[in-house]
Amino acid sequence: MYSLFGRGLAHKIYKHACLAQRLWTDKAAAAKPPAAPDKLHSQIVDVRCEGMVVKILPARDNNYMYLITDLPTGCTAAIDLSDNKLLFETLKKENLTLSYAFITHHHEDHAGGTEELAAQYPDVKICAGDERIKCVTHCVKNDEKLKLGEMTFNCMHTPCHTVGHYCFFVECGAGGPPALFTGDTLFQGGCGRFFEGTPDQMYSALCEKLSSLPEDTKVFCGHEYTLQNMAYARHVEPMNDRIMKRIEWAKLRRATKSPTVPSTIGEEKSWNPFMRVHEPNVQKHAGEKDPIKTMGSLRKEKDNFRA
Numbered sequence: 001m002y003s004l005f006g007r008g009l010a011h012k013i014y015k016h017a018c019l020a021q022r023l024w025t026d027k028a029a030a031a032k033p034p035a036a037p038d039k040l041h042s043q044i045v046d047v048r049c050e051g052m053v054v055k056i057l058p059a060r061d062n063n064y065m066y067l068i069t070d071l072p073t074g075c076t077a078a079i080d081l082s083d084n085k086l087l088f089e090t091l092k093k094e095n096l097t098l099s100y101a102f103i104t105h106h107h108e109d110h111a112g113g114t115e116e117l118a119a120q121y122p123d124v125k126i127c128a129g130d131e132r133i134k135c136v137t138h139c140v141k142n143d144e145k146l147k148l149g150e151m152t153f154n155c156m157h158t159p160c161h162t163v164g165h166y167c168f169f170v171e172c173g174a175g176g177p178p179a180l181f182t183g184d185t186l187f188q189g190g191c192g193r194f195f196e197g198t199p200d201q202m203y204s205a206l207c208e209k210l211s212s213l214p215e216d217t218k219v220f221c222g223h224e225y226t227l228q229n230m231a232y233a234r235h236v237e238p239m240n241d242r243i244m245k246r247i248e249w250a251k252l253r254r255a256t257k258s259p260t261v262p263s264t265i266g267e268e269k270s271w272n273p274f275m276r277v278h279e280p281n282v283q284k285h286a287g288e289k290d291p292i293k294t295m296g297s298l299r300k301e302k303d304n305f306r307a
């Protein structure tokens, strides 16, 4: 399922990317004025790294969906289908050939576009791990690896927000920092509600699976919730300087409608209370001595928290 991207053009883009971008950078799509800023909650932003580029697409009130392109081959995948109109417009405008769509979980604001995509782009493979998602052509399994161009998609089953929730960990062929698409499992500074799961499942997802990924992994989550989550993180750990600094940074970003994603796994481990349930300060706040009980207690408090 490689795209029909011309090899010459792809090579040129790849060479340029390798020369110009040794590290991840993020820039508002070519510093153009933000697309329909009156309608979108955030600017459309490209995050580049060696070998691949992630396009952040804002949708609905606070959703993010993504396009990831393997620069050597042009192979492109979408992550979540929250706004097909914007997706189809972007594919056309950027001259991208979509080969895959990965859906993190069955909620309508992430999976609602699968039927229309299947009708309009019948060659696109739709990959997901929940039978409630319509038009899936490939049912993913935990630890399954899929090769897209020179990228490798690692499918990580992270049940709790929903039983069929998957995160997708993407390594690029050029050896740069990996990307992680977390849907509604891990947010910047927070996590999704436990609609279909338990504290020990979220503990396993956040503190065992995702915590063990490389520290420089870029985290692309499903919603722009950073300021709300960080207000709760500050409530849990008022003396954590990393949280205060991130709040100030995020306020500046939001003032210009810039996304606050991505963060990194290393950063999340330094400020996200749900990834810090081993920390004495966090356990003390929860009134617990056990990390899983702390996880349950924090989620309950956060469900009713108003900044």
Ligand SMILES: [Zn+2]
Residues within 6 Å of the ligand: 105, 107, 161, 184, 192
């Ligand atoms: Zn959800």
